[in-house]
Amino acid sequence: MPxxxxxxxxxxxxxxxxxxxxxxxxxxxxxxxxxxFPEGLExxxxxxxxxxxxxxxxxxLIDLDDGTTIISHLGMSGSFRIEAGPVSxxxxxxHHLQSKDEKHDHAIFHLEGPHxxxxxxxxxxxxxxxxxxxxxxxxxxxxxxxxxxPEPTGNELSxxxxxxxxxxxxxxxxxALLDQKNIAGLGNIYVCEALWRAHLRPARAAxxxxxxxxxxxxxxxxxxASIRDVIADAIKAGGSSLRDHxxxxxxxxxxxxxxxxxxxxxLPCRTPGCSGTVARIVQAGRSTFYCPVCQK
DNA sequence: ATCGGATCCTGTCCGC
DNA sequence: TGCGGACAGGATCCGA
Numbered sequence: 114m115p116x117x118x119x120x121x122x123x124x125x126x127x128x129x130x131x132x133x134x135x136x137x138x139x140x141x142x143x144x145x146x147x148x149x150f151p152e153g154l155e156x157x158x159x160x161x162x163x164x165x166x167x168x169x170x171x172x173x174l175i176d177l178d179d180g181t182t183i184i185s186h187l188g189m190s191g192s193f194r195i196e197a198g199p200v201s202x203x204x205x206x207x208h209h210l211q212s213k214d215e216k217h218d219h220a221i222f223h224l225e226g227p228h229x230x231x232x233x234x235x236x237x238x239x240x241x242x243x244x245x246x247x248x249x250x251x252x253x254x255x256x257x258x259x260x261x262x263p264e265p266t267g268n269e270l271s272x273x274x275x276x277x278x279x280x281x282x283x284x285x286x287x288x289a290l291l292d293q294k295n296i297a298g299l300g301n302i303y304v305c306e307a308l309w310r311a312h313l314r315p316a317r318a319a320x321x322x323x324x325x326x327x328x329x330x331x332x333x334x335x336x337x338a339s340i341r342d343v344i345a346d347a348i349k350a351g352g353s354s355l356r357d358h359x360x361x362x363x364x365x366x367x368x369x370x371x372x373x374x375x376x377x378x379x380l381p382c383r384t385p386g387c388s389g390t391v392a393r394i395v396q397a398g399r400s401t402f403y404c405p406v407c408q409k
Numbered sequence: 410a411t412c413g414g415a416t417c418c419t420g421t422c423c424g425c
Numbered sequence: 426t427g428c429g430g431a432c433a434g435g436a437t438c439c440g441a
Contacts, residue, residue, distance in 0.1 A: 115434060147417065147436090171435080189434055190419075217419085239418045241435060257436090284412070293436080300434055375434095397413055400432085 115187035117298030118344055120171050122351030123193055128166045130195050131233060134226030135162050142219050147243045154246055170261050170297035182249050188241025196232045261297040265344045272329035272337045279319040280327040287315035287396045302375045303343050305402045309374040310339035314408045315401045374402045382407060
């Protein structure tokens with residue numbers, strides 16, 4: 114579930130293995146994901162040292178020592194996993210157990226790091242993910258990153274900022290929050306969760322939580338606080354559950370969250386004192402979950 | 410200019 | 426058990 118918190122969790126999980134390691138080889142096992150891999154990506158990556166692992170919105174950023182950055186988006190079903198040790202160390206049968214899904218391993222970073230040899234493997238059954246490579250100095254001009262809104266974790270996001278963006282918009286809150294140009298990193302799950310926390314109905318027009326002069330209402334203040342909290346909580350949960358995940362199967366994928374409203378159709382609303390039942394509607398072709406009683 | 414809808418692709422789950 | 430349809434965490438493109 115690669116929304117911002119999941120990508121951040123993946124970044125933190127990969128950093129100890131990747132940062133400071135040398136890319137012995139980047140192995141691309143097909144020519145494209147959603148888009149073709151950039152021309153000469155293998156050659157550009159091979160032999161480079163990884164200086165840092167970063168993130169912008171839902172994009173993982175792999176900074177190399179020649180001033181370039183590999184951009185990786187996980188799409189809907191992308192994940193990374195780490196395998197340690199030389200390939201030949203795996204007995205055939207055991208290796209098979211480790212990689213039930215091997216046909217969807219599309220890119221393999223063969224690494225040599227302070228902790229030895231390892232592989233970081235990108236797996237993506239639906240292939241909605243993609244990679245690009247850019248010069249760091251021009252990263253904000255990259256078509257994928259250009260125009261992205263502020264991170265919900267930083268100071269740039271404020272009720273005043275969002276009020277300006279939402280002023281005059283008839284678009285539903287749900288769609289406005291999914292628009293990465295307004296806020297970067299929210300996806301279907303955390304938009305539902307944030308609106309639930311703020312007691313706001315997803316179908317409401319975005320402009321209804323802005324005053325005539327473009328100032329934030331109390332509801333907008335509450336929404337922004339809810340977004341911050343939801344994201345912070347999810348990152349915290351990811352960080353704590355990741356450890357166990359690595360220990361059990363050596364993979365860095367997604368972990369099951371317990372959501373308050375997402376995927377809870379027909380179940381009781383979890384707002385204290387609320388007697389409502391979670392409803393599911395479709396907005397812009399995607400499921401929205403909300404409580405018709407406490408979200409107004 | 411702003412919308413919603415269709416689209417890319419595979420896997421899983423549920424009802425018959 | 427097999428089969429068909431609905432559905433899935435995203436983002437872009439196109440047409441109304």
